[in-house]
Amino acid sequence: MELFSTSTKGRETYRIELKHSLLWEAALGLAAITNDALIQTLEYPKEKWEEIRKSLSPSLTAEVQYVREKNTWKTLLQLLHQKDFQTIDELRSYIKDLPSNEVKFISIPYLGEKHQHRRRQAAQGSIEALKQLQKLTSDNAFFPEYIAFICETDVDKLKDHLIEVMEGWLEAVIKPNQEEMSRLLARDVEFKKAMTDKLEAEAFVEWATNGVTYKPEPSVYKVILIPQYIYRPWNVEADIEGAKVFYYPVANESIQPNDPYVPNQMLVQKYKALGDETRLRILKILHEKSMTLQELTERLEMGKTTVHHHVKLLKSARLVAAPSSRYELSIQALTTLPKELQVFLEND
Structure with a gap:
């Protein structure tokens, strides 16, 4: 784990914490293989997922199915944030020794400091607190049902399930490439550290x-960044007490460390997006003020389809954002770009 502080020109911000462990990779792998809608969008090839499924024993297949039904991958991620576990033995001992109410409290998603008492009450068996938490999370696809499961489950059976599914997944899926994957995750953290003295906290998170x-935001004192390979190209976000978590995709240069000439894919996308006269004009226009697609179309005197294509490329390169119906320039991404290029050129 690497921890460093940074400031944003005099105003209060969060600090950054970098962690890596094969246990995170295992828990996220269980999340991925049980999410049929998302799995189609991952870089991990379909054939590889089929190969993994065929390699699972009948008992492990049953445990993975339970993960699918109850979303216990979330339970694993919640538990993994309690300590810096590096081995399954450490995690197993921790889970076995946890009191039932504490297992439930940790497993229930963190919803902010003001709701901690409800979280604690629900873990202790309060039906009213459970209903309040479900109402608070009603816009989430699975939280209400998941919270009910955690509050009502047999904790001893849940513990056995968590240990068995993690041990099984590590043995069947992680172990065959354990050394290579461990080096990859560690390498990516080291690569990220090279930028810690060049970027402030918010710019660093956006870059990583x-x-x-x-x-x-209030009550968030640190951002925890954890590299993962299994969910590439997506980030997975989570909230825990006092912190925001991003399980971010490892960079291309971490995957191909023996070729120092391999650039980060996002770096390539950014410079490709900049290599066009129309897109540069769009950036300059948006530097003056945010605009809707219609306003950009009128300003450029071009077809809407053409303008949308250019804006889409700028947006995919993270140079333009659209938090609402208006497009705006991502100043931070542009100011970070020269530093990203510098790190690439100096990396040996």
Whole structure:
């Protein structure tokens, strides 16, 4: 784990913490293989997922199915944030020794400091607190049902399931490439450290995650960045007490460390997006003020389809954002670009 502080020109911000462990990779792998809608969008090839499924024993297949039904991958991620576990033995001992109410409290998603008492009450069996938490999370696809499961489950059976599914997944999926994957994750953290003295906290998060903008907010004192391979190209976000978590995709240069001439894919996308006269004009226009697609079309005197194509490329390169119906320039991404290029050129 690497921890460093940074400031944003005099105003209070968060600090950055970098962690890596094969246990995170295992928990996220379980999340991925049980999400049929998302799995189609991952870089991991379909054939590889089929190969993994065929390699699972009948008992492990049953445990993975339970993960699918109850979303216990979330439970694993919540538990993994309690300590810096590096081995399954450490995690197993921790889970076995946890009191039932504490297992439930940790497993229930963190919803902010003001709701901690409800979280605790629900873990202790309060039906009213459970209903309040479900209402608070009603816009989430699975939280209400998941919270009910955690509050009502047999904790001893849940513990056995968590240990068995993690041990099984590590043995069947992680172990065959354990050394290579461990080096990959460690390498990516080292690569990220090379930028810590060049970027301030918010710019660093945006760079490391390939475009996630995260502004400081009350009660969030640190951002935890954890590299993962299994969910590429997506970031996975989570909230825990006092922190925001991003499980971010490892960079191309971490995957191909023996070729120092391999650039970060986002760096390539940014410079490709800049290599066009129309897109540069769009950037300059948006530098003056934000605009809708219709306003850009009128200003450029071009067809809407053409303008939309150019804006889409700028947006995919994270140079332009659209938090509402208006497009705006991502100043941070542009100011970070020369530093990203410098790190690439100096990396040996």
